[in-house]
Amino acid sequence: MDIFQSIEEHPGIVRTVELHTSGEPIRIIISGFPKLQGNTLLENRRYASENHEVDRVRKWLMLEPRRHQGMYGAILVKETELTRSGEADIEVLFCHNEGYSTMCGHATIALGRFLVDTQDVEIFPRRALLQLHKNNVDGEIITVLRLHTPCGVVTVTVPTTPQNKSDGSKPVRFRYVPCFVASPLEQGITIEVPMQMAWPKLIQRGNQQQIQVRVDISYGGAFYALVSSEELGFTSLQSSDAELFKELADAARILRILLLNQDPQIRKSLVHPEEPDIGFLYGITILDSSITPNLHLKKNLITWICFFADEQIDRSPTGSCVSAHIPLALDQNQLEMGQWCSYQSFLSTQFPGNEFRGRAIERNTKGYVIELEGFAHYTGTASFVPPQEKIDTMGSGFVLKLPSNM
Template sequence: MDLAQKFENGSAGEAIKCIDMHTTGEPTRIIYSGFPRLQGTLLEQRDQAMNQYDHIRKRIMLEPRGHYDMYGAILTPETELVQQGQAHIGTLFTHNGGFSTMCGHATIALGRFLVDTHDLTVFPKRNELEFNPTTCELAVNIHAPCGLVRVTVPTTANGQESDPSRPVSFLSTPAFAAGIDLEIPIPKEVRWPELGDRESIKLDISYGGAYYALVDVHELGFSSLKQFDLGAISNAASKLKAYLMTHPAVSSALQHPEDSRLSFLYSVMVVDRDVGSRPERVEGTETGLCFFADDEIDRSPTGSCVTARMALAHAKKQRSVGQKWAYNSIVSNRFGTGAFVASIVDDNVSVGGSKEAVTVRVEGKAYYTGTSNFILEEGDLTSTSGFTLKECAQ
């Protein structure tokens, strides 16, 4: 048997081909071939992927090919913004629970991959990227479900390959604070042990391509995001997120002014402003622990939430245009590298008729980890749609 041929063409259709990368330890599985071709606008393609091909999303993300905390990006060469000449390519972001609307860590990884690939069947507009010979950078415009994301990728002197020694940066879609200092009562049946006898907590809702509930670690009853009980904080965040999705004040804050398909709570981000690895040339640092999708934990500082946190800090008059801030995860703190650095580049941005939004630049580094050709053998029921061990125990 020719195994190379077997892995090129699976017995249940075309092999699914992927490049694996990580950004501060958070994976991005870039699916560049083998996913069914999608039709319509990008949000319509997202709907089609959810309604018709979710079993393939699970096959790629979950066990045995992936794991509970896997993350992915499906390339979509044709979207309305690509057709209009605004974007070079589109993408759908995917995780253990479905499809998200924005992802900063995956955008950083995609930037490098799209510069490095010269296969026009994968990236038809690769030769249209504009090279700046002075800065040795290429501009890549990516159409994400939340809108147009403008990525700047450092390159070698000839612009043919990305330069991993320098960070990739992206400019966010309009970001804004949606709910500031919300007092949220916590019913007895929702409370977690560390909350003690407190009956309410304060939190904020902010949008950075997706909606985040931002809560200080002390509000949850924990002292720090340094040497902490991950299981206990995970339990608190899981209970809190499920409850917030039903709370009227939160639901009201989650109404996106331009598209109702963006109006959902994506994540609870636990924030500790007292700890964090501090790169050079930043004015401050903090750490966040992001719980998203189906209790998935982000290893990276979470680029879209960094955008949301900058927008919130600006709304609270804590961050000005041009001020650089470092955002850490527990992984970047562990290794002393991998923080995302962000700054507000424009605070006169309109969204839904309001000019209370900002544009944020976020930068970070991504690295390659491998390649995969996934097949499905006839009779393999276990891996047809993937699985999680938690589901098997229910």
């Protein structure tokens, strides 16, 4: 046991709680992360991103050898402007292989469980202020938590046992900040793909000098570009073929490059009306046309694959993209207010009970208020020591990627 004790006594130790939501991991950092500076949560996020000593901790926690390219993290922040004003119970910053995001649905579901389960005031100073309630609809016991994220306050409802612990057999539910369609509704955005950048399946779709691809941009706590697989030349995502996923990853990477380097209309679609720090393209989501042709929701089921950050693939159905898609479906008359829709990732389709469900419950001048639910499960806890960089040259973090086909 001496090695465990020596690690626990290390002055630079970082402690985490580990969960997954529909297969997507979440590493909740509960202690040891460097102190952040700033009066607001967005200032904290900016500081973490720009300060080398802070960001190096993110890198060695997210990347190999301590994890991998697909890791996701949540950094608990005990106090910022909205906890001081009484509008939130706790704050969080989200992080991944590339940096810091503005919202994350799968992490919010996991955080809901953990923040109800912990009684440690060093981790969650306002835990004792949370109260048990009875759901007016079915009498279910719940705990309501106000989580301050970089995109705003998210209200999280956690089914709770009489012992004041989260009930993992029932889904965590939360309500987003206002979500909206950012690109022109009727025509979306047309991307011109030069032949020298086109992937094989897109070339098979047409032989012009330039091939046009239509995407929609929508906001669900982060900005996403949504496009059907058929539009990109893929008939279906229903395959375990590794080559298909390499081709999809190449297509998403090229789309991202073209989206960020084309006309001002695209840049205009990525402007948040209130917070400049949020105005960037976070992910590319490809919808399975074989299940939902032309985004039509006959079966109230959407299946997709989401690429975000530095070509990271979301194992889960991507909660913030669910909240980005629902306004688009509503505005295109494919979904009704209050109507639930189920969402699956390319992976969760293989494991029953791992879909997300979402619906719009309100519309106001800022957009739609989306409600989403899903399940999270504990996988363990961990203690990490920082790398001795002069000795361990790989310990600071690295990414292993498959070579691109393009």
